[in-house]
Amino acid sequence: xxxxPGAADExxxxxxxxxxxxxxxxxTMQDIADECSKSKSxxxxxxxxxxxxxxxxxxxxxxxxxxxxxxxADDPPVERLSGFIGWFVFEPEAIDREAFHIALLELRTQxxxxxxxxxxxxxxxxxxxxxxxxxxxxxxxxGVFRDVDVExxxxxxxxxxxxxxxxxxxLSRGANAAGSPGMxxxxxxxxxxxxxxxxxxxxxxxxxxxxxxxxTLDAVDRxxxxxxxxxxxxxxxxxxxxxxxxxxxxPSLEAGIAAMTPVDxxxxx
Amino acid sequence: xxxxPGAADExxxxxxxxxxxxxxxxxTMQDIADECSKSKSxxxxxxxxxxxxxxxxxxxxxxxxxxxxxxxADDPPVERLSGFIGWFVFEPEAIDREAFHIALLELRTQxxxxxxxxxxxxxxxxxxxxxxxxxxxxxxxxGVFRDVDVExxxxxxxxxxxxxxxxxxxLSRGANAAGSPGMxxxxxxxxxxxxxxxxxxxxxxxxxxxxxxxxTLDAVDRxxxxxxxxxxxxxxxxxxxxxxxxxxxxPSLEAGIAAMTPVDxxxxx
Numbered sequence: 001x002x003x004x005p006g007a008a009d010e011x012x013x014x015x016x017x018x019x020x021x022x023x024x025x026x027x028t029m030q031d032i033a034d035e036c037s038k039s040k041s042x043x044x045x046x047x048x049x050x051x052x053x054x055x056x057x058x059x060x061x062x063x064x065x066x067x068x069x070x071x072x073a074d075d076p077p078v079e080r081l082s083g084f085i086g087w088f089v090f091e092p093e094a095i096d097r098e099a100f101h102i103a104l105l106e107l108r109t110q111x112x113x114x115x116x117x118x119x120x121x122x123x124x125x126x127x128x129x130x131x132x133x134x135x136x137x138x139x140x141x142x143g144v145f146r147d148v149d150v151e152x153x154x155x156x157x158x159x160x161x162x163x164x165x166x167x168x169x170x171l172s173r174g175a176n177a178a179g180s181p182g183m184x185x186x187x188x189x190x191x192x193x194x195x196x197x198x199x200x201x202x203x204x205x206x207x208x209x210x211x212x213x214x215x216t217l218d219a220v221d222r223x224x225x226x227x228x229x230x231x232x233x234x235x236x237x238x239x240x241x242x243x244x245x246x247x248x249x250x251p252s253l254e255a256g257i258a259a260m261t262p263v264d265x266x267x268x269x
Numbered sequence: 270x271x272x273x274p275g276a277a278d279e280x281x282x283x284x285x286x287x288x289x290x291x292x293x294x295x296x297t298m299q300d301i302a303d304e305c306s307k308s309k310s311x312x313x314x315x316x317x318x319x320x321x322x323x324x325x326x327x328x329x330x331x332x333x334x335x336x337x338x339x340x341x342a343d344d345p346p347v348e349r350l351s352g353f354i355g356w357f358v359f360e361p362e363a364i365d366r367e368a369f370h371i372a373l374l375e376l377r378t379q380x381x382x383x384x385x386x387x388x389x390x391x392x393x394x395x396x397x398x399x400x401x402x403x404x405x406x407x408x409x410x411x412g413v414f415r416d417v418d419v420e421x422x423x424x425x426x427x428x429x430x431x432x433x434x435x436x437x438x439x440l441s442r443g444a445n446a447a448g449s450p451g452m453x454x455x456x457x458x459x460x461x462x463x464x465x466x467x468x469x470x471x472x473x474x475x476x477x478x479x480x481x482x483x484x485t486l487d488a489v490d491r492x493x494x495x496x497x498x499x500x501x502x503x504x505x506x507x508x509x510x511x512x513x514x515x516x517x518x519x520p521s522l523e524a525g526i527a528a529m530t531p532v533d534x535x536x537x538x
Binding site: 023025098099102105106108109111112113118121122125152153155156158159160161162163164166167169170171172173174227230231233234235237238239242 | 394421432436441511
């Protein structure tokens with residue numbers, strides 16, 4: 001971007017809000033322009049297509065994660081590992097964060113068909129697994145972790161935490177379905193574009209019923225503890241504790257959650 | 270369905286093939302009709318909307334999984350557990366299976382907004398976690414597993430295996446993107462419906478470039494071993510082995526893979 005430094009960030013904040021409200025498949029350049037108070041033609045000046053803008057957004061999100069991870073690079077390895085695990089915990093009230101990650105999951109389903117998206121996903125995977133490898137290698141050197149297979153451990157941890165997140169966000173009633181004011185209409189106005197599985201044919205009744213917020217799945221949708229919290233606790237006890245050297249105490253999940261502010265609950269708000 | 274018993278299965282097979290070729294967002298009733306040699310009006314006679322048909326398909330897939338799991342209910346618990354883990358291993362050549370699971374992942378992103386889909390996802394989650402709980406409880410009773418927290422272990426295992434699958438399928442070059450004959454066009458003809466992130470605006474160039482199969486990510490896309498195999502091996506060593514009672518041998522992943530024919534590589538072909 002040749003704009004002043006702030007403009008690119010404002011556009012990225014607009015993408016973040018528009019994705020949360022409309023999802024990946026339905027979001028338009030106009031939605032994004034509305035969310036960042038720019039004109040649609042300005043967006044098109046910088047980004048030819050919605051896809052180009054979304055790839056730039058993925059790049060922005062991953063670069064932000066890189067900076068956050070780098071900021072903790074000198075923390076003690078056990079703290080860094082619990083921070084990494086805590087980063088993936090989605091509290092029950094984190095509705096906006098779930099809505100954002102549902103849109104990201106939609107984007108991820110494009111990976112097999114879209115090379116620029118896939119390149120960003122591969123970069124993100126390397127960042128996540130590389131971070132765990134780095135934490136484990138530092139900890140082994142300092143004598144706080146046993147001499148384990150760091151690549152295997154990294155793949156296991158990343159798969160576990162990502163899987164818990166995917167399950168939590170896909171099994172939950174969404175922010176819009178729950179009838180939060182202003183957002184509900186955004187999602188349910190999009191029946192003609194394939195969202196809600198209509199593909200343009202007559203339907204939408206189910207979506208409307210769903211959006212009324214009178215469903216009976218609330219207790220199932222929001223179990224206590226959440227899927228991510230339950231799996232993060234299990235990860236600390238079952239995967240991390242056996243890694244620790246003799247006499248090193250298992251870190252607490254609460255400290256880990258507090259250590260890393262989620263990327264999507266800070267700068268992007 | 271009031272049809273003869275075979276007709277419903279033929280339609281479900283058609284949905285399976287059409288989802289693999291077109292993905293969830295783009296698949297049409299006509300695509301499904303073409304794949305099962307039925308008329309579109311016959312499909313609409315039984316299913317009002319594409320969504321209704323896809324919910325019926327999810328129901329069919331989950332019921333099939335229930336039957337497969339039930340068929341192994343009397344196997345020894347350690348074998349059952351390795352079979353469950355092996356079920357999630359996607360071999361590098363399992364391109365069709367990946368294409369199907371990408372479409373399922375797209376369907377899962379509708380969970381927050383669509384109650385009938387979410388109900389099927391919740392049912393699937395209960396089936397998977399309930400199966401692991403049942404296996405562990407049987408094994409604890411028989412003395413082959415230690416007396417562990419079965420609910421925690423089930424959530425951890427399901428999240429881990431699902432996460433590995435999601436990462437493998439989203440990071441891989443897809444069947445169509447790789448230029449397999451006949452499929453390529455199916456995916457790239459759909460630029461106007463939101464696939465490839467275009468949302469109807471001018472684009473498609475990236476998709477076409479991607480589909481040419483000349484990308485440089487092949488080595489990254491198909492790492493050896495695959496993400497699912499690497500994580501399944503790690504799961505057996507890191508999560509399952511510590512569950513085993515004294516003297517019980519860790520099961521092999523190969524035996525587990527052989528034990529359960531994947532739901533999508535047998536009846537649906």
